[in-house]
Amino acid sequence: MNRAVSLVLPLLALGAAGSTYLPRASHVTVVVMENRAYDGIVGNPDAPFVNGVLIPQGALLTRSSAVTHPSQPNYLALFSGSTHGVDGDACPVRFDAPNVASLLAAAGRSFVGLAESMPYDGFTGCTSDDVYGRKHDPWVDFSNVPPSANRVYRRFPPADAPALMWITPNMCHDMHDCSTRTGDAWLAKNLPPILAWDRSHDGLLIVTWDEAEPDAGGNRIPTILAGPMVRAGSRTDRPVDHYGVLRTIETIFGLSCIDRECRAKPIEGIWK
Numbered sequence: 001m002n003r004a005v006s007l008v009l010p011l012l013a014l015g016a017a018g019s020t021y022l023p024r025a026s027h028v029t030v031v032v033m034e035n036r037a038y039d040g041i042v043g044n045p046d047a048p049f050v051n052g053v054l055i056p057q058g059a060l061l062t063r064s065s066a067v068t069h070p071s072q073p074n075y076l077a078l079f080s081g082s083t084h085g086v087d088g089d090a091c092p093v094r095f096d097a098p099n100v101a102s103l104l105a106a107a108g109r110s111f112v113g114l115a116e117s118m119p120y121d122g123f124t125g126c127t128s129d130d131v132y133g134r135k136h137d138p139w140v141d142f143s144n145v146p147p148s149a150n151r152v153y154r155r156f157p158p159a160d161a162p163a164l165m166w167i168t169p170n171m172c173h174d175m176h177d178c179s180t181r182t183g184d185a186w187l188a189k190n191l192p193p194i195l196a197w198d199r200s201h202d203g204l205l206i207v208t209w210d211e212a213e214p215d216a217g218g219n220r221i222p223t224i225l226a227g228p229m230v231r232a233g234s235r236t237d238r239p240v241d242h243y244g245v246l247r248t249i250e251t252i253f254g255l256s257c258i259d260r261e262c263r264a265k266p267i268e269g270i271w272k
Helices: 005-018 048-057 071-080 100-106 180-201 242-252
Strands: 027-035 058-063 111-115 148-150 162-167 203-209 223-226 233-237
Touching: 027 180, 027 242, 048 071, 048 223, 071 100, 071 242, 100 111, 100 162, 100 203, 100 242, 180 203, 203 242
Parallel strands: 027 162, 027 203, 058 233, 111 148, 111 162
Antiparallel strands: 058 223, 203 223
């Protein structure tokens, strides 16, 4: 038997058994919210959309956790597989290191980062009007991500519908400076068009939080995945952190791993 075929067949068998199967989604959209522990969202009546619509349509990761505190290193971990030694929210920081956007570019695929309330496309300032914060937009920190990938969030999807789209709400709508109910209302307005688009474009939506604030239960956070390749209403209690989420995205697109996430396994047990 051809060696390449002999390597592929066991993988197909595992996929058929449902143990290690991963979808090959055409698009992935990541939405990152702020500063809520798992129990501050899951089961909270102030989050009716997340609990009544998003979780029933998707898969809930019941043992999801952030990597550290505060915000910025968690975003860096999810984007590039490393915190790069950052342990605060100082701005600006700058890196010339591999990340999911550079991996996609090398594979002929595209990435765009969409930041709500950013003053204009390509903006590299640290803050604006107390609602925009660069610390929540990790792609801006990497010299190998072109300025054209740094855009204001205006609508979904962008005209070019890249393979990976990362949406950062402003610091009120992401729950950083405003209430859980305010953030949930933003999700209720902005996620249904994404979910509808995903159904006809083989898209996967990942909604997660950067960290649990205050830290409760080991920095445990909500993470929900939804899309036509996800078993609606499913749950998994396998531990996963931001590195595991990044590893899942890389695996979906057939990308190599970069750094710390190479030690993590892709998310399993939720796929159709």
